[in-house]
Amino acid sequence: MITRMSELFLRTLRDDPADAEVPSHKLLIRAGYVRPVAPGLYTWLPLGLRVLRKVEKIVREEMVAISGQEILFPALLPKAPYETTNRWTEYGDGVFRLKDRRMNDYMLGPTHEEFFTLTVKGEYSSYKDFPLVLFQIQTKYRDEARPRAGILRGREFVMKDSYSFDVDDDGLKTAYHAHREAYQKMFKRMAIRYVIVSAVSGAMGGSASEEFLAESEVGEDTFVRCLQSGYAANVEAVITAVPESLPLEGLPDATVYDTPDTATIAALVEWANSADLGREVAAADTLKNVLLKTRVPGGEWELLAIGVPGDREVDDKRLGAALEPAEYTLLDDADFARHPFLKKGYIGPKSLLANGVRYLVDPRVVDGTTWITGADETGKHVVGLVAGRDFVADGTIEAAEVRDGDLSPDGAGPLVSARGIEIGHIFQLGRKYTDAFSADVLGEDGKPVRLTMGSYGVGVSRLVAVIAEQQHDELGLRWPSSVAPFDVHVVIANKDAQARTGAEELTRDLDRLGLDVLLDDRTASPGVKFKDAELLGVPWIVVVGRGWADGVVELRNRFTGDRREISVDGAASAVHAACREV
Amino acid sequence: MITRMSELFLRTLRDDPADAEVPSHKLLIRAGYVRPVAPGLYTWLPLGLRVLRKVEKIVREEMVAISGQEILFPALLPKAPYETTNRWTEYGDGVFRLKDRRMNDYMLGPTHEEFFTLTVKGEYSSYKDFPLVLFQIQTKYRDEARPRAGILRGREFVMKDSYSFDVDDDGLKTAYHAHREAYQKMFKRMAIRYVIVSAVSGAMGGSASEEFLAESEVGEDTFVRCLQSGYAANVEAVITAVPESLPLEGLPDATVYDTPDTATIAALVEWANSADLGREVAAADTLKNVLLKTRVPGGEWELLAIGVPGDREVDDKRLGAALEPAEYTLLDDADFARHPFLKKGYIGPKSLLANGVRYLVDPRVVDGTTWITGADETGKHVVGLVAGRDFVADGTIEAAEVRDGDLSPDGAGPLVSARGIEIGHIFQLGRKYTDAFSADVLGEDGKPVRLTMGSYGVGVSRLVAVIAEQQHDELGLRWPSSVAPFDVHVVIANKDAQARTGAEELTRDLDRLGLDVLLDDRTASPGVKFKDAELLGVPWIVVVGRGWADGVVELRNRFTGDRREISVDGAASAVHAACREV
Incomplete structure (x- = not known):
């Protein structure tokens, strides 16, 4: 095809x-690939539509x-x-x-799990019909709070969504890994630099899940990775490296000290280093206990205490992911008033455990580690409290912030x-949606089997x-x-007319x-044409010029x-060879 | 490609x-091409999507x-x-x-004239950039009062819409005719039986317009055609065949008769045939005057009388198209009371014209035709009233019903x-939208030119x-x-295993x-397979059977x-030849 x-x-x-x-965003607009219509809504002009197609x-072929x-x-x-699954x-x-x-209610679909499940349930009835992978390349809608960065985060956009249906977990795993490889192939064909990160599944429900993040400074997703091993994960999904437990024997007894006005970690560390404890104390040596209340959907509010090393904040995203599907909130003053054993700024494990508060600690709080923490009386802390000896938490939680290093x-x-842009996401959903719609088929043994889904x-x-x-x-x-x-x-x-004719001939030969x-073939100056060619970004440029x-x-x-x-x-033929070699 | x-x-x-x-609708569902999701909303299953693509x-190639x-x-x-053009x-x-x-307002676009106009205005500024034809193949929405017949009239559907932009009327005509031919080619490639009918443009505004109607008994559009000449038109667009005028000389004078209780045409005809008028009288010999009031947008209500032969009703669609953009309604009793010269059931041209009521007649009311009509007094009619001698109407109007024959x-x-399904529509919109958005470009003479549009x-x-x-x-x-x-x-x-292997080999050869x-390749019985093959409707079927x-x-x-x-x-190769010959 020749386009003039x-x-x-x-x-x-x-x-x-x-x-x-x-x-x-700047370049796609300057080069005439897209035009804005309204916030987060874009028109694809001819060049943009060609790239989109x-x-x-590529996505279709790999699917x-x-x-x-x-x-x-x-x-x-x-x-x-959507009501059946509560997503409405x-x-x-x-x-x-x-x-x-x-006056019937409709949604502009952001994703289609419900309808794929219903469709498969409607058509298929036997284990013989599986495995099954269905996909669509379809226009989706999300009413973003802040549509930004052009088509990077629009309100109307094209997605490929696919869904696997299997009669057993092995089938689901096979489908999941097939998708993982298909994604690797498609992104490679597009020359995209990306990482695959462990992810938590968020509102989608289900368990195993990975995200494909394109590396980019303008990305909205933060992930961490280890350059030595290639490990990569979403911040929400990072698993803390757990130190070895230490022997409990021979550790000195815990001692309670008067520590007036030390309700903050900074004040506590200052006190510790001014007291004669025989060693330099850092924030990491203190154990900070954060009080929350949590509630599973439809349940009652319950107290939850989280113990993290004093040098780390609790990370909202990680905490939310760890507690999901429960919601949570910090305790307010009224809550503290209701539970007088909670001495704000001086809360320690002892009173939490004695009063039946669920107590989860950071994975670094292994047996044999020694901590300075609250002594459950205002103005008092305990020094030398040993995990596994002086207290045993109810479990661990991945809620402390992740830091470089x-x-x-x-x-x-x-x-x-590093920062990345989510370009793909794979989930082992399991039976969340097939349970919601009772999507069963007849199994090999003649009994109903609940489908499992990705x-x-x-x-x-x-x-x-x-x-x-x-x-x-910088050119385009x-x-x-x-x-x-x-x-x-x-x-x-x-x-020159001859050069022009020659260029037309060459173009026909290439076609x-x-x-x-x-x-x-415009009448513009060579300078204007070169600038446009660089801006538009076609990979090979043939200049019919003075030569x-x-x-x-x-x-x-x-x-x-x-x-x-x-x-x-x-x-x-030389140009053809160059075009085909990349 | 092989699909099993x-x-x-x-x-x-x-x-x-x-x-x-x-x-x-029945067959596309039975054969598994589409599935309903909600009224007027369908999912395309694999076979349906293949046909849609x-x-x-074909549509894209011809565009x-x-x-x-x-x-x-x-x-x-x-x-x-949409507010600018009042279409909101x-x-x-x-x-x-x-x-x-x-809380900003949005519409799910039913058509995109406004946005194409704005886009062209935004990008182009000189006559040199034209002619221009832009198109899209895009999902559109209409909240149909009665979605019906499956994907024949859905609420979410795919359309090709295109828009031509030109600096002069000749350019618009060229673009219009190019589209007309492109449509003929695409419908021919799909083996569709269709007619092109003259159409009025309705809410779209503008002038010359034709519809492509696929012939079908289940169609919602009625059109008429002449089998001898190929003339075809929407009912709204039919132009009445006008008889020759007749000489006025020698016609007897009009006479007023007492015609008690003849406020309906049927009663009037009965009276005429019982009176001694010297000839058989039919409803077509009477002139029925229908009183309306009309109002152009933003204007005042005005009286309008329409005279049609008594054997024909006024057709609402034709009347609406003829009066557009004015709205109209029949006179109610209060209106009659306000205008005592209007004697209901006995209204004649004389009093209408004397009182300055705008009076339009059916095109059949040519000079020299003789009519029985109201004498403007209750219980009286006039016989032998001659058009062009006894009254001269303000003009003609295409409002009478069209009848077979x-x-x-x-x-x-x-x-x-006959009935048809609208499959294509071409409009010479003119400057309705470019006027609304002041879409001008610099003309060859350096002065602004308003674009014209199709x-x-x-x-x-x-x-x-x-x-x-x-x-x-009947099979599928x-x-x-x-x-x-x-x-x-x-x-x-x-x-037989050998036959099966042979079929697989033949399939690979065809691929x-x-x-x-x-x-x-299913294990079903031959009978089930043949029935499915007939239902699915692939044009060539190869049976690897007993032979x-x-x-x-x-x-x-x-x-x-x-x-x-x-x-x-x-x-x-024999199958290949057969497939390619059609």
């Missing part, structure tokens, strides 16, 4: 749009390669199935809701944090921005061949070789910046 | 779904062939541009509306009515149902090759020849029902 810039619906912009924050095609079967649901979805309520403000003329759980080296997503339209974000340079976009809007961009940079060619008279054209590699002259004779 | 029925997500149904009214591809450039707008659209109000209950979390406006023969739609998802509706037979669906989900359906109808093959032992397979043509045996040697 003189006819292409395209206007590039010299300046960055005022409201664009991140490079991909190529991304879609078909793992025997995924494509179907297509409406975006406008009735309320009832749980989604809160995050989705678009509307009523039809008969923390040891990787595999012990291979320190963790470092849910897998790829942010198709977001990938366009992610690739732009990772690949651009740079598309990998697999997703580029064109294979080659021929720039006529010579007003005949099966390449998608963008021909800059034409000497029988050469220039072939530029948009990625490396390499330029080389090639002979006009055989130019088409 | 043993793995395909498909369950065919033996019985018609209870709520399905029309054959295409093939229809999309690209007329230099259409594809872009893609969101479905979720902000209110403001005009759409009434017919669209889905919603608010986002900031009426003469075609080209005089070639009688009109016959709007063109194709019901992409509806076409799937239309093809099913036109092509099915029958797809034309161009849109069939597969090229060929190989049915293994022999339990290698580039055909899309559906292989029925295998004799070295033959059977090739069935699903359209003609023809069956012929072909030798196993060379079967693949």
